Structures are given as C-alpha cells and as structure tokens.
Amino acid sequence: xxxxxxxxxxxxxxxxxxxxxxxxxxxxxxxxxxxxxxxxxxxxxxxxxxxxxxxxxxxxxxxxxxxxxxxxxxxxxxxxxxxxxxxxxxxxxxxxxxxxxxxxxxxxxxxxxxxxxxxxxxxxxxxxxxxxxxxxxxxxxxxxxxxxxxxxxxxxxxxxxxxxxxxxxxxxxxxxxxxxxxxxxxxxxxxxxxxxxxxxxxxxxxxxxxxxxxxxxxxxxxxxxxxxxxxxxxxxxxxxxxxxxxxxxxxxxxx
Amino acid sequence: xxxxxxxxxxxxxxxxxxxxxxxxxxxxxxxxxxxxxxxxxxxxxxxxxxxxxxxxxxxxxxxxxxxxxxxxxxxxxxxxxxxxxxxxxxxxxxxxxxxxxxxxxxxxxxxxxxxxxxxxxxxxxxxxxxxxxxxxxxxxxxxxxxxxxxxxxxxxxxxxxxxxxxxxxxxxxxxxxxxxxxxxxxxxxxxxxxxxxxxxxxxxxxxxxxxxxxxxxxxxxxxxxxxxxxxxxxxxxxxxxxxxxxxxxxxxxxxxxxxxxxxxxxxxxxxxxxxxxxxxxxxxxxxxxxxxxxxxxxxxxxxxxxxxxxxxxxxxxxxxxxxxxxxxxxxxxxxxxxxxxxxxxxx
Numbered sequence: 001x002x003x004x005x006x007x008x009x010x011x012x013x014x015x016x017x018x019x020x021x022x023x024x025x026x027x028x029x030x031x032x033x034x035x036x037x038x039x040x041x042x043x044x045x046x047x048x049x050x051x052x053x054x055x056x057x058x059x060x061x062x063x064x065x066x067x068x069x070x071x072x073x074x075x076x077x078x079x080x081x082x083x084x085x086x087x088x089x090x091x092x093x094x095x096x097x098x099x100x101x102x103x104x105x106x107x108x109x110x111x112x113x114x115x116x117x118x119x120x121x122x123x124x125x126x127x128x129x130x131x132x133x134x135x136x137x138x139x140x141x142x143x144x145x146x147x148x149x150x151x152x153x154x155x156x157x158x159x160x161x162x163x164x165x166x167x168x169x170x171x172x173x174x175x176x177x178x179x180x181x182x183x184x185x186x187x188x189x190x191x192x193x194x195x196x197x198x199x200x201x202x203x204x205x206x207x208x209x210x211x212x213x214x215x216x217x218x219x220x221x222x223x224x225x226x227x228x229x230x231x232x233x234x235x236x237x238x239x240x241x242x243x244x245x246x247x248x249x250x251x252x253x254x255x
Numbered sequence: 256x257x258x259x260x261x262x263x264x265x266x267x268x269x270x271x272x273x274x275x276x277x278x279x280x281x282x283x284x285x286x287x288x289x290x291x292x293x294x295x296x297x298x299x300x301x302x303x304x305x306x307x308x309x310x311x312x313x314x315x316x317x318x319x320x321x322x323x324x325x326x327x328x329x330x331x332x333x334x335x336x337x338x339x340x341x342x343x344x345x346x347x348x349x350x351x352x353x354x355x356x357x358x359x360x361x362x363x364x365x366x367x368x369x370x371x372x373x374x375x376x377x378x379x380x381x382x383x384x385x386x387x388x389x390x391x392x393x394x395x396x397x398x399x400x401x402x403x404x405x406x407x408x409x410x411x412x413x414x415x416x417x418x419x420x421x422x423x424x425x426x427x428x429x430x431x432x433x434x435x436x437x438x439x440x441x442x443x444x445x446x447x448x449x450x451x452x453x454x455x456x457x458x459x460x461x462x463x464x465x466x467x468x469x470x471x472x473x474x475x476x477x478x479x480x481x482x483x484x485x486x487x488x489x490x491x492x493x494x495x496x497x498x499x500x501x502x503x504x505x506x507x508x509x510x511x512x513x514x515x516x517x518x519x520x521x522x523x524x525x526x527x528x529x530x531x532x533x534x535x536x537x538x539x540x541x542x543x544x545x546x547x548x549x550x551x552x553x554x555x556x557x558x559x560x561x562x563x564x565x566x567x568x569x570x571x572x573x574x575x576x577x578x579x580x581x582x583x584x585x586x587x588x589x590x591x592x593x594x595x596x597x598x599x600x601x602x
Contacts, residue, residue: 049469071468071469072468072471075469075470076471087463087465088463089459089463089467090463091462092458092459092462096458099452100456100459101470101471102452103452103459103470103471110480113447113448113451114448124451164470
C-alpha cells in the first residue's frame with residue numbers, strides 16, 4: 001500500500017467539498033478518481049499534495065502521515081503531480097521545464113554555482129542526461145530547445161508529465177491527462193501510461209472523465225459525487241453498479 | 256545527448272567577452288580623458304545596480320522597489336569605514352560622531368564587501384515577513400524600506416552627519432579598475448546564478464509559483480536568495496558610488512534612484528541581463544551624450560536658443576517610442592546568446 005487516505009473531510013467555510021472519504025492505492029497500481037464536475041476530485045489531489053490541509057482525517061504515504069507537510073516537501077518524499085489546465089513555465093524551454101523537476105536532486109550549493117566549481121558541472125551533466133532519458137521515453141527529446149509553450153497541446157501535456165517524472169516520484173498524480181484529446185491521442189496516452197508505470201516504477205493516481213480511457217487503464221476506481229464516495233473497487237464492477245450508472249455515468253451505456 | 260563541442264564554444268565566447276571588457280577597461284583608463292572615464296565609471300556602477308535589480312525584479316518576477324535603500328546603506332557603510340577619524344571630527348557639525356563610528360576603519364576592498372554583506376543581511380531579515388505572503392506586498396514594504404533608510408540617515412547625525420552628509424570620501428572609484436572590475440564580477444556571478452538550478456527555479460517562480468512548488472522547489476528560499484543576492488550587489492554598487500562622488504547625503508538616495516533603475520531594466524527587457532546592461536548604457540550614456548540639446552543649436556540655418564531640459568523631453572520621447580515598438584524592452588527576455596541562436600535558425 002503506497003497511499004492511504006483515511007476518513008478525510010475538507011470544508012471551505014460552510015461548504016463540505018469532501019466528506020469522510022477513505023481509499024488506498026496499492027503499489028504499481030493505476031487508480032482512477034472519477035465523478036462529475038465539482039465532486040471534489042481536484043480537492044482530493046490538493047489534499048494529497050499538501051496544498052490544502054484536511055479539516056479532519058489523515059493521509060499516509062508509505063505508512064507515514066503527510067498531511068500538514070509543506071507541498072514542496074511532499075514532492076521530495078516522492079509524490080509529483082500534473083495540473084488540469086497545463087501549467088508549464090512559459091518563458092522556458094522544454095529542457096529547462098523538465099530540469100525544474102530535478103531542482104531538489106541536484107546537490108550543488110549556491111556558491112558552487114556562482115564560482116562554477118567542479119560539482120556544479122558534474123551535477124548539471126548528471127541531471128541533464130537523466131532529463132534527456134525521460135524526454136526520450138515520452139518522445140519529446142527533439143523539442144528540448146524549443147519554448148515549451150510553442151509545442152502542440154498533446155506535446156505540452158507530455159512535457160508536463162516529463163516534468164513531474166523528473167521529480168523522481170513513486171506516486172504520480174495526473175489531473176485529467178486526456179482532457180482535450182481525440183480518441184487516437186487518448187489511445188496512445190493510455191499506452192504511454194503503461195510504459196511509464198513499468199519504466200519508472202511509479203504508481204499512478206489519476207482523475208479522468210473519459211470512461212473508455214479509465215476502463216482501459218485503471219485497475220481500481222473510486223467514484224465521488226458532491227464529496228461523498230458512492231463506489232470504490234474494481235473498474236469492472238463500477239461500470240455495472242446501478243447507482244453509479246444511474247446517477248453519474250448516465251450516458252455510459254451508449255458510449 | 257550533451258554536446259561537448261557547443262558547450263566549450265559557448266565558454267570560449269564568454270571568455271572572449273570578458274577579455275574584451277578587461278581590455279576596454281585598460282584602454283579607457285590609459286587613453287580616454289577624465290570626463291569620459293567618469294561617465295564610464297558611472298555606467299559601470301549602474302550596470303552593477305541594474306543587473307542585480309533585474310535578478311529580483313525581472314528574473315524572479317518579484318516586484319520590489321528597494322534599490323535606493325540598499326544603495327544608501329552601501330554608500331554610508333563605505334563612507335563611514337573609509338573616511339578617517341580626523342576628517343569625521345572636522346565634518347560632523349550637528350553632533351559629534353559616535354565613538355564606534357570613529358573607531359571603524361577599513362581598507363576600501365573590505366569596506367565594499369562589508370557594504371554588500373550588511374545589505375544582504377538586511378534583505379534576509381526583510382524577506383521573512385515579506386515572502387510569507389504573496390502578491391504586491393513586497394513592493395509596498397520595500398518602498399517603505401527605502402523611505403525609512405533615508406529618514407534614519409537624516410535623523411542619526413552622530414552616525415551619518417544627518418542631512419549634511421559625508422564629504423571627502425577617498426576617491427577610489429574614479430579609477431576604472433575598481434568599477435569595471437566590480438561590474439564584470441557582478442555580471443559573471445549573476446549570469447552563473449541564472450544559468451544554474453537556482454536561476455531556473457527563479458524563472459519558474461516568476462512564470463508559475465504553484466507549479467514550481469509542485470515540482471519540489473522551495474519558493475520561499477528561492478525568493479529570499481534572489482532578494483539577498485540582489486541586495487548584496489546593490490550595497491557594493493552603493494559603496495562604489497560613494498567613492499566616485501566623494502560626498503554623499505540622504506537626498507541622493509530618494510525614490511528617484513529606484514525609478515531610474517526601473518526605467519533601465521524595463522527598457523532593456525525585464526529578465527534579460529544583456530538587456531539590463533544595454534539599458535544602462537542607453538540611459539546613462541545617452542543622457543550624457545544628449546547634453547548638446549540643452550545648448551544653443553544651429554542646424555541647417557535654423558538657430559535655437561539653449562533650452563535647459565530639452566534633452567529630457569527628447570529622452571522621454573525616445574522612451575515612449577521604444578516602449579511602443581518594443582513592448583518587452585530592447586531585449587525581451589532574450590540574452591546575447593539567444594540572438595545568435597535565432598540568427599542560425601533563420602538561415
């Protein structure tokens with residue numbers, strides 16, 4: 001078990017965004033968080049990454065509590081994320097974007113950088129080589145020196161995933177990775193995620209609306225609605241579950 | 256994938272630029288007249304200020320209005336440390352100088368370093384309240400900081416000689432090796448920061464702070480580093496300025512100084528070090544060169560009387576034109592080497 005969310009509640013003023021939700025993610029699993037807009041899926045992501053503190057409940061990563069820890073420190077522990085609306089560093093090249101993920105892993109100090117001491121060159125070389133390895137896997141190495149925002153939408157998504165992978169995560173959180181993609185691209189993306197899971201040894205937790213995509217990719221899912229869990233378990237059972245179909249995936253039978 | 260050949264070629268170019276700058280310093284010091292040397296001194300000092308101001312304002316994207324405060328601190332530290340006790344007793348009219356002010360004496364080089372270190376430490380302590388919150392608080396706090404420093408300088412006559420200021424500061428900076436040397440070191444140090452993981456993180460903070468945090472960047476630490484580094488070099492620049500002008504008073508360090516630097520870095524292109532250097536040369540040397548506009552002009556049979564302030568009118572017009580046609584400043588966010596790259600790609 002890599003991630004354990006226990007009885008998490010999150011309130012914003014009088015609004016309860018997440019109500020007493022529990023789930024766990026197993027090692028090397030692909031786990032899906034699904035549900036209609038406003039169900040609290042992104043709020044859940046923000047709780048796991050430390051951007052929000054839960055009103056009640058706890059989040060455990062490898063058995064250790066991580067709620068209340070600063071977001072950047074949670075990244076150091078091994079959780080990285082992508083955003084729903086792509087958030088690349090717009091003035092930077094693809095390579096520099098990916099290199100940001102290595103920020104905490106390059107171990108030279110400020111003064112070693114200013115004086116250009118040997119460790120600076122050694123470390124920069126090491127992280128650059130790793131960055132190119134990651135970009136090769138995602139097929140964006142050829143764009144290394146281009147401005148990240150000049151790429152196509154699909155490639156920008158890949159840059160964002162590469163950036164998250166550069167942070168050397170054990171758990172990768174993907175917020176609607178297939179949003180805005182056509183069926184062909186979605187299909188390729190699913191293949192890519194299997195490849196990423198195997199090559200980088202990561203567990204993937206993702207938010208998604210595209211049920212075909214979820215069905216293909218996820219081992220288990222949790223269905224949220226208005227902050228409440230209405231289903232948790234195997235994807236095969238989820239799509240047969242009366243309540244899920246009726247209330248939230250009404251059009252799934254036609255899909 | 257790392258191309259070693261290009262890597263060393265880039266380094267050779269950098270080395271070439273540094274050698275050219277050193278040669279220029281030597282050439283200018285030995286052949287040019289005193290007036291020109293003085294302008295170059297001034298430009299070199301403002302390059303230090305603009306390039307370091309650009310680190311926090313342009314590269315890290317934190318809108319701060321502090322340079323006049325740190326320049327003042329640097330200037331006063333150097334003035335107090337280099338003017339000897341006899342000179343101080345003679346000058347301090349409002350109140351006698353404090354014993355510790357008289358006792359503090361240092362060589363110019365140590366005085367400069369101390370000016371930088373004191374500024375950096377002050378910046379460090381300022382950043383704790385300021386960077387805990389996001390937004391434009393930094394601008395307000397740093398603006399206030401500049402005012403406070405100036406008022407402190409006016410109201411502590413036993414240390415700063417109040418509004419009379421300190422005179423007869425030994426004139427070290429009218430020697431190009433000091434100012435140009437410091438300018439070269441500053442530019443190299445700041446470029447080394449920008450082209451390292453720290454510089455990348457600074458740009459990341461500017462572009463999207465949340466995303467930077469989500470990649471494991473400690474944004475508070477990065478902003479504090481940028482702010483303190485910027486203050487360090489501004490303190491040194493202030494010290495050099497004191498030793499160039501030989502007399503300083505609180506009125507030198509008003510908000511106008513910050514405003515001037517802001518014009519320089521916006522004109523050059525926020526975030527570009529090359530732009531900050533070009534902007535400084537353009538503004539400082541340009542204003543000096545345009546002095547002829549203030550004098551009577553006879554051009555193609557048209558005679559005008561001397562109009563004092565005419566150069567400021569023309570300068571403002573040029574500023575407006577530049578900002579109209581180059582919204583991102585002369586260089587945008589590009590550096591010198593990016594220009595070469597683009598040329599290659601176009602061919």
